[in-house]
Structure formats: structure tokens, C-alpha cells
Amino acid sequence: MLSLLEQKFYYFFFLINIPISTIIDSTSVIPEKYHLAPGLLNWHIRTNNDFILYENDTILKVFTAIELLFQVPFYIFATRSLLKFWKLSSMNTDEAKAARFTLWHKLAVLMRLYGLNASSTTLYLLWQIWHRGYYPTTGLPMSPQDKLKLGLLYLPYFLLPVRLIFA
DSSP: OOOHHHHHHHHHHHHHHHHHIIIGGGTSSOGGOSSOOOHHHHHHHHHHHHHHHOOOOOHHHHHHHIIIIHHHHHHHHHHHHHHHHHHTTTTSHHHHHHHHHHHHHHHHHHHHHHHHHHHHHHHHHHHHHHOBBTTTTTBBBOOOHHHHHHHHHHHHHHHHHHHHHTO
């Protein structure tokens, strides 16, 4: 079980990822005319040499579709469930304890599934950065420093879900 501090951290992590997924990540699968923040995406690609988003290949589209179909609903469910769990934690009845146990069990199963999905897809992207990294504007191979910079942007999306596998 996650500590209260971890629960609060992941609550905000999930909450923040709802707009990130729907506004930024979704650009991989929705037509350009419907992009909500095209300037932000282009800025990110330019600033961080993110060739993965620049290429927007089929595997990224599949990962993004999974993110939008599974992860975004999970973020919403998880944030609501954590709020409900905390409310139940303040009650000392047998019914509240039973409801808290059932809710945590459901949430833990979904957190593990999310953790497996998000960490494995991100691990693949980290591998791509290290082995294929190139500058989107020139096609030249990326320096190790720029690979590290880009990889460090993706790394939390590997490490944080991995922790949830063991929640």
C-alpha cells in the first residue's frame, strides 16, 4: 500500500496528467486542425530535439491511443478514488473500513496495470532515444548530452509508473 505522502503525490501526478494527455499527447492521433496547443508541441520538439514526437510514427500513435483510451480514464478514476479513500479513512465504522479495503484493492489492481503499461511503453521510448536519437531539423545523430536531456524528460514517466507496480 502507498503511504499517505505517496498517495497525495500520485493524486497530483494523475490530476496533472489529465490535461497533459488530452492537450499535448493527443496531438499524435488527432488531426492537426484540432490541436489545442500546437505552439507548445512545436516548442517542445524544437527545444528538446524530441525526434519521437517529430516522427509521430505508428508505434507512438498506438501508445497514444492506449494512453487516451486507458490511462486518461484511469487518471480520472484514480483521483476520484483517492478522494473517496481519504474520506473513508476519516470514518471509523466497520462499513467504512470494508469499503476502504474494497476500494483500495480495485485501485491497486488498476495502478499495477497502469504501471506496467506506462513504464513498458516509456522504456521503449527511452531505448529509442538512446539508440536512434537524432536532431529533427538536420537528421544528424544526437550528442550524448542531448540524448540524456531528452531521456531525463521521459524518465519520470518510466520511474513513477514502475513504483505503482508494487503498490
